[in-house]
Amino acid sequence: MSTNFTPLALVAELTHRCPLHCVYCSNPLELAKRDAELPTQTWARVFREAAALGVLQVDFTGGEPLARTDIVELVRAARLAGLYVSLISSGLPLDERKLAALVDAGLDHFQLSFQGATEATGRAISDTNSYPHKLLVLSWLKQHRIGVTLNFVIHRQNIHELDAMLALVEQHRPGCVEFASVQYYGWALANRAALLPTREQLDHCVSTIHRAEERLKGTTRFVFVVPDYYAKYPKPCVGGWGRKLMLIDPNGTALPCHAANVIPGLQFENVKEKCLLDIWQTSSAFRKFRGEDWMQEPCKSCDRRHQDFAGCRCQAFLLTGDPAAIDPVCSLAPTRSRVDAILADIHLRVPACPEEKTEWVYRPNPG
Amino acid sequence: MKPELDATPRLAPGVRLNESTQQPRMLLMPERVLRLNRSSLEIVLRCDGKNTVRQIADDLHRLYSTAELQRITDDIVEYLALLHTQRAIDF
Numbered sequence: 001m002s003t004n005f006t007p008l009a010l011v012a013e014l015t016h017r018c019p020l021h022c023v024y025c026s027n028p029l030e031l032a033k034r035d036a037e038l039p040t041q042t043w044a045r046v047f048r049e050a051a052a053l054g055v056l057q058v059d060f061t062g063g064e065p066l067a068r069t070d071i072v073e074l075v076r077a078a079r080l081a082g083l084y085v086s087l088i089s090s091g092l093p094l095d096e097r098k099l100a101a102l103v104d105a106g107l108d109h110f111q112l113s114f115q116g117a118t119e120a121t122g123r124a125i126s127d128t129n130s131y132p133h134k135l136l137v138l139s140w141l142k143q144h145r146i147g148v149t150l151n152f153v154i155h156r157q158n159i160h161e162l163d164a165m166l167a168l169v170e171q172h173r174p175g176c177v178e179f180a181s182v183q184y185y186g187w188a189l190a191n192r193a194a195l196l197p198t199r200e201q202l203d204h205c206v207s208t209i210h211r212a213e214e215r216l217k218g219t220t221r222f223v224f225v226v227p228d229y230y231a232k233y234p235k236p237c238v239g240g241w242g243r244k245l246m247l248i249d250p251n252g253t254a255l256p257c258h259a260a261n262v263i264p265g266l267q268f269e270n271v272k273e274k275c276l277l278d279i280w281q282t283s284s285a286f287r288k289f290r291g292e293d294w295m296q297e298p299c300k301s302c303d304r305r306h307q308d309f310a311g312c313r314c315q316a317f318l319l320t321g322d323p324a325a326i327d328p329v330c331s332l333a334p335t336r337s338r339v340d341a342i343l344a345d346i347h348l349r350v351p352a353c354p355e356e357k358t359e360w361v362y363r364p365n366p367g
Numbered sequence: 368m369k370p371e372l373d374a375t376p377r378l379a380p381g382v383r384l385n386e387s388t389q390q391p392r393m394l395l396m397p398e399r400v401l402r403l404n405r406s407s408l409e410i411v412l413r414c415d416g417k418n419t420v421r422q423i424a425d426d427l428h429r430l431y432s433t434a435e436l437q438r439i440t441d442d443i444v445e446y447l448a449l450l451h452t453q454r455a456i457d458f
Contacts, residue, residue, distance in 0.1 A: 008400070056395060056400055057395065057398075082385070082386050082389065084383070084385075084395040086397065086398070108381055108383065108395070108397075109381045109397040111397070145380045146380055146381050147379075147381015147382065147396070147397040148380070149397050175380060175381055175454045176397050176398070217368075217452065218451055218454075220454070221453070221454040
């Protein structure tokens with residue numbers, strides 16, 4: 001069975017190994033082991049198949065993609081295949097020579113993550129002291145003509161540092177800055193109680209970011225990812241299931257999104273056994289929520305279904321137990337009260353101060 | 368921000384055209400793509416840091432001579448301002 005949808009982006013989750021242990025990591029709770037990771041040549045074939053399928057961009061992510069010793073080869077292979085190559089990275093492990101080699105190999109865009117705007121917050125979130133090194137990486141990046149995005153993941157434990165984050169942006173003036181509110185899957189869901197911001201914090205954050213966006217118009221493009229628990233309508237998750245995006249995990253499993261394997265009963269294909277075209281068109285997991293036939297009311301007859309595709313399937317499953325249900329963050333969802341109850345509980349808690357030891361689970365490293 | 372007529376626009380870091388063998392032609396940028404029609408492609412191809420806005424307008428006027436030069440110049444300035452806000456070009 002073929003499909004009219006063409007994937008535009010390939011997310012290549014190269015490894016689950018990472019020097020950081022962020023409490024909101026979006027990797028699955030069951031991490032892929034090093035010896036199960038795809039070899040260089042298999043990835044190179046995947047990039048060629050992706051380009052032939054119509055994919056324009058590949059995002060190298062992880063874990064930490066730089067943990068792959070063949071990262072320069074992988075960048076070269078993706079670029080040779082005709083893809084636009086982004087590295088989504090913590091900046092560790094990296095030195096000036098390695099960065100120059102990555103740029104030489106054809107790296108188009110470096111997205112550097114920040115856990116906060118101070119060393120202490122960075123350490124509290126990631127259980128690693130990476131902040132000073134990130135500032136070094138930022139200075140090295142300026143010596144190359146590639147795209148640079150600073151990515152700040154925002155949540156209750158670092159939202160008070162927003163002004164300092166914006167000062168960093170104004171100082172370095174990257175082409176793009178992303179303020180991404182934590183989305184609650186994987187490790188973030190396990191640590192949700194410590195991470196959800198209050199409505200007051202969020203409102204202050206949004207207005208501060210909008211003012212900075214105006215100030216830096218024409219210099220830095222701003223992207224703000226809203227915390228969807230506070231939204232009126234759900235996010236158009238991954239641009240719609242099986243419509244625009246394909247993710248390959250470190251073992252070669254092809255997923256419609258990074259969290260898809262939380263949904264029970266889905267059968268996933270592996271790039272070691274099948275080509276990407278075959279997987280995109282025939283994988284039952286990709287077809288399961290593609291299009292609109294699977295939708296339930298109120299989505300089925302709602303005009304917004306063309307915009308948000310009924311929201312996120314993984315979130316629907318995680319919060320209601322039914323992956324075909326309307327995303328419960330939607331104000332039209334009969335299950336919205338569950339999200340409101342979670343938010344009401346957060347409001348009762350005093351926002352933690354950074355010095356206070358927070359009770360949470362750090363994401364470990366796979367074996 | 369609108370460019371001056373003697374400004375020399377060029378693609379911003381991390382922005383490039385897809386390969387000429389790939390159709391349709393698009394501007395590839397961090398986390399997104401911009402589709403280009405025939406005339407926007409002709410403009411973007413000239414954003415090389417050497418051509419001035421005036422030269423680009425002259426070229427496009429030669430290509431699409433049915434419109435007045437002033438009208439074409441105004442349209443190009445508008446389009447370049449949009450690309451600048453999108454962080455696709457610098458000038």
